[in-house]
Amino acid sequence: MITIDDVKQISQKISLENGILDDNLSEDVSEIVYRIDVIECDDAPKIDRHIDIEYSFGDYYEVHEENPLFHFICALCSLSLAQEEEEIILYENDEE
Numbered sequence: 187m188i189t190i191d192d193v194k195q196i197s198q199k200i201s202l203e204n205g206i207l208d209d210n211l212s213e214d215v216s217e218i219v220y221r222i223d224v225i226e227c228d229d230a231p232k233i234d235r236h237i238d239i240e241y242s243f244g245d246y247y248e249v250h251e252e253n254p255l256f257h258f259i260c261a262l263c264s265l266s267l268a269q270e271e272e273e274i275i276l277y278e279n280d281e282e
Contacts, residue, residue, distance in 0.1 A: 220274040222235050236249060
C-alpha cells in the first residue's frame with residue numbers, strides 16, 4: 187500500500203502537471219485505486235489500465251497508462267503491467 191508520504195509526492199506531481207499552486211490536495215485524497223477496464227471491440231478487446239485518485243470532496247483524477255505518473259505510482263507499489271486483478275486499492279484514508 188501507498189503511505190501518506192507517497193500520497194504527498196503523487197499530489198505534488200499532479201499539481202505540477204496541472205499548474206496548480208496548492209499542493210495540499212494530498213490531505214483530501216480518500217483513495218487511490220489501480221483499475222483495469224476491458225472494453226470489447228470487434229475482434230480484440232481493448233485493455234485500459236489506469237489509476238483513479240479519489241478525493242473526499244467527490245472528484246477524482248484519472249491517471250492513464252501513457253502518463254509517467256502512472257508508472258511512478260506502479261513503481262511505488264511494485265505493480266507490474268501483467269497484473270490481472272481488475273481493481274486494487276493502493277491507498278485508503280483511514281480517517282474518513
